[in-house]
Amino acid sequence: MEFDPNRPTITHHNGVHSGQASHVTSHVMDTLERADRPVAVDMRPKLPEGASWNADGTITITLDEPAELTLRSGGHDDVEELHKLVCRRLRGGDMIDAVDAEGASGRQMFLLKRMTGLEDMKGELLIRSLSHADYLTLVEVLGVFTRRGQKIGR
Incomplete structure (x- = not known):
């Protein structure tokens, strides 16, 4: 040989x-x-239960309880249900624009709306209607996109 x-x-x-x-x-x-x-x-961060990575780098959160928003228009009610949220990676502009939001909770709401694409008042109402558990999952996913990674030393 x-x-x-x-x-x-x-x-x-x-x-x-x-x-x-x-x-x-x-x-x-x-x-x-x-x-x-x-x-x-797979070197991506671990996600909370109910969240999964998509091939394009976004994260889908399957809600434990659908978020509901009732819109009243012309004498009738339209109920909008949300069963999943797709979250995108934040960009530098998102972080820059968040500085102008009022207070810590205002900045967090701003980033959640940008991350999910629910940027209008209806989006804020849908986020506010999430169950406590689903809201915490959404905030954990925000943390996945905003943390810099494990630090060594100090």
Whole structure:
């Protein structure tokens, strides 16, 4: 067997290494074969229960309880139900614009509305109508998009 510098080999000959592979177990070969293939490791942050990553980097939250908004128009009520929220990654402009919002809760509401695309007054009412558990999930997802990652040291 000729030496291939691109392929790892295990050699032994009476306890002395030689240039020829004399004993390679099937387990070692399986490990070597797997090492040739790329390994996919999901490095994205862990999401709260009820939230899942989408292929485009957005996060979908499936609500435990639908959020309802009743709109009165022309003598009849229209009930709008929301069962899922799709959250996008925030941009620098979102963070810059949030500075102008009034108080900490105003900044948080501003970012939640931007993240979900529910930017009008109807969006704010829908966010306010979320159950406590669903609101906490939404805030946790906001944290996923705003934290810088694990810090080492200090």
